[in-house]
Amino acid sequence: MCETAKLIEAKDVVFSYHSDDGEGYDSPAIRGLDIDIAQGEYVAFLGPNGSGKSTLAKLIDVLEVPNEGKITVFGCDTTDPLHFWTIRENCAVVFQNPDNQIVGTTVEEDVAFGPENLGIPNPELRNRVDDALKVTGLFTKRKLPAASLSGGQKQKLAIAGALAMDPKLLILDESTAMLDPVSRDEFLALVEMMHRDKGVTVVSITHDMDEAARCERVFVIKDGKVAGKGTPSEIFKNSELIKSAGLERPAHYRFLSATEEITGIKIPENVDINSREAASRLASEMILEAVKTKGPVDLRKKEKNDKAGNTILEVKDLSFGYDESTLALKDINLEVRKGEILAIVGRTGCGKTTLISHFNALIAPQKGEVIIHTETGDYKTSNKKDKMTIRSKIGLVFQYPEYQLFEESVYKDIQYGLIRMGVPSEKHEKRIKEAISLVGIDESVLKKSPFELSGGQKRRVAMAGVLVMRPSILVLDEPASGLDPHGRKEMFKIIHNLRENGTTVIIVTHNMDEAAVNADRICCIKDGRIISVTSPEEMFSDYSKCKSMGIDIPKITSFSRKVRHMIRETVPDIKVDDISFDPRESCELLFNAALKYGGGRS
Amino acid sequence: MIKDISLGRFYDTGSILHKADPRVKIILYIVYLIAIFMINTAGGLALFAIVTILQVILASIPMKVIRSTVLPVLPIVIFIFLINLFTIKTGNTLWEWKVFSITDYAVSRAVLMALRLLFLIVSTSILLTLTTTPLKIADALESLFSPLKLIKVPVHEMAMMMSIALRFIPTLIDETNKIMRAQISRGADYDTGSLVKRVKGYVTVLIPLFVSSFKRAEELAVAMDARCYRGGVGRTKLNPLKLKKSDISLGTVFVLIAAGIVVIDFVLR
16 A cells, blocks of 8 residues: 555545546536545545535545546555555445445355455454454344344444454445434444544545534535535534535534523634533633623523414324334324324334324324324324325325425426316316425426425425425425435424414424424324423433433434533533523523622622 | 244244354354255155254254244145145046045155245244344344445345344234224224135235334434444444354264255165
8 A cells, every 4th residue: 555644635626427528527416625634534524415415525545537637545546547456445325325335145154245345264254244243233133134123323334344454544424314312422432442442544524513523523514525624613613614614513512602692602712622522611601701791681582382273183002013013003092183283203213213203194093093183174194095095194205205206397297186186187286386485496397207305395395296286284204314414404494384274284204303393282202191281391401311311412412411410610500591492692691690699709 | 813923033042052153053053954854855854843843942942932933834835735736647546526626746745845944934033033133143244245335235235134124023913903993993804705805905005014114214214324324434333243163073973964965865876
């Protein structure tokens, strides 16, 4: 190998998936990009969808070669066929979709796939596979079919496959995007262990800002160029850069910015606020300092949704099991109110999807019942006759709905539901236009094929295909998964608009932060049982109860809790009697509380 | 919605049959395949049934799994049975109604054909799919066909394609179910209506399924590339196939049993 200090170096790289038509490259994915990554670094590439991050990963692993410019990896030019295998053999990639990177049928056969290709002989091969399985905690499952693993376990399997190749460089191409928070943490712990113990250089491509904050250095990539680079602290302090690249800052950065605004005290340049510990200390100091000089700040009035009305959907004593031995749902009782946004949260496999499949009679209840109350009467999902009516009243949008598109044009695809539900054809055009305006899509898209749209647009079209039936209740399973921060924001805007128009919305999610900010009530499910249904404020104000029930806490709540503890060291009897999931409001609450109890004394 | 299809699903119990060399199992499978179609008498069939049950016990696969393997193909078995029952006209007529008639010979042929098919399915799953991982089957085929490499047949590549196809069966079944649930939510109905209507309805499942399969194929190819796959040359194996003495004896015993049944069957005729 060609030894240099720089592990990856890219200079003026241009790359396009389209061929050169004589007048330069058509719409290049990478347009003049420079990066340098040193041996043993842990870096993140941040950027909106379509910014060229994943292409960059492919260029590093010689899955593509640049049209112009030069990339050297391990000191070797990627265009030099002589070093092709040198680079690739020392570089492992974990991709986004767990299912599409498993080659082996059983767990151990899959782990062995990489080293087998490298020609590693037995018994070393066996040792490598066993070691990798033990480290990732999959050893007991080594003989099981790979398809039987959960999503989180599958990504761990991918990491095990990478470990067994003993790489010098590990590239994560949105590897955690499809995982729930718990699996995500476990996955990152494994990656960080490889980085720490084996000195593996890690390049992590991600949409998750908290994940980027764990890295040593961050590159912000926009339109195929590096828009900014630096430590996470430098990057996230630069609010202009973050905004222009359509990103979002981690909760504690937003809290600190709000603190700066409210107290008027500047965040010192020399403090590294990337660690939450340091950040919470700083925030408490700023608040206490300002308490001495400033009067109370006006609390922003919280907008409470009072529109929630009568029960529209009722679940009574519902139990359901896929087989005789285990129940997926146990004694579920739930009342959904008209006009509210209800979030159903819980970990992967807790029964969320089974529950919502009961709502529109996809699954008939084994015990108990599901009743839909409408102006025209009550419908029970157990009644086969009412199935179609129920399905038009309750729209169900599953996770990754873009995978259900099938027609030749967007118009026809959205129309499908109308035809099936027997809506007279003269009404179709009006309803279709109404549906696409609800999801914020231009009418010009209607003639296009759904398969030529971008990922975000496809999802909206798929949603429109459900909304066109004018459901009174819309159920969305992980509506924002796989979207970048900007896309997530847009999605929740759509959801709030729908509610304004009178639709009751049920969101299934494992993202507590989004549930807390967007929902009127949160229904928490664990092991097939409902363990709590309350407003987010009520739910998260009792920290110890959440902990004991195994409910994750929104990041902003756990951070403001940290700050409160810090303040308590100076102002022991501080009491904060309200809770907010907006960083600014959280800071205002703390500030006023500190003022009330400690301001006069000092 | 599609229920579990156990065809192509490996079920590990760690039995002798699971541990046996897959090449031996493939050869045995071919032997039994031939034997099944050589048997013509009730006695032969009974002996064959006993051996098949013996194989199930040897593989220690629970009846539940066998049942779920057989159930999906039962309609075909019944179809074959009925076709034979009503189309064979030789022999003494037992029952007649308009154009339909059943003869004693037709009954015996129909039973024979149906049972042959049933044994075929059970043997396939016991000797191959349930006890052998698809990758091992592919390995074995690659090894058995390796002489063909001399005449430039891409044996390794074909084996790889086969094992990947098998590996993706459960994934694609899951995907199909997901798509069906989504379309049912939009008003699709796959269970009622005329046959033509139902087949047409499946377009709403097949197109998304194809689109996503192509996407999967592309991503898988990139992932395999990234994991340094470069064909069969220079590749090592975690579990290389090794022919053990026990494999040879297992093979010999079962080949002899098969031969014995065929001989007895011949004598009984």
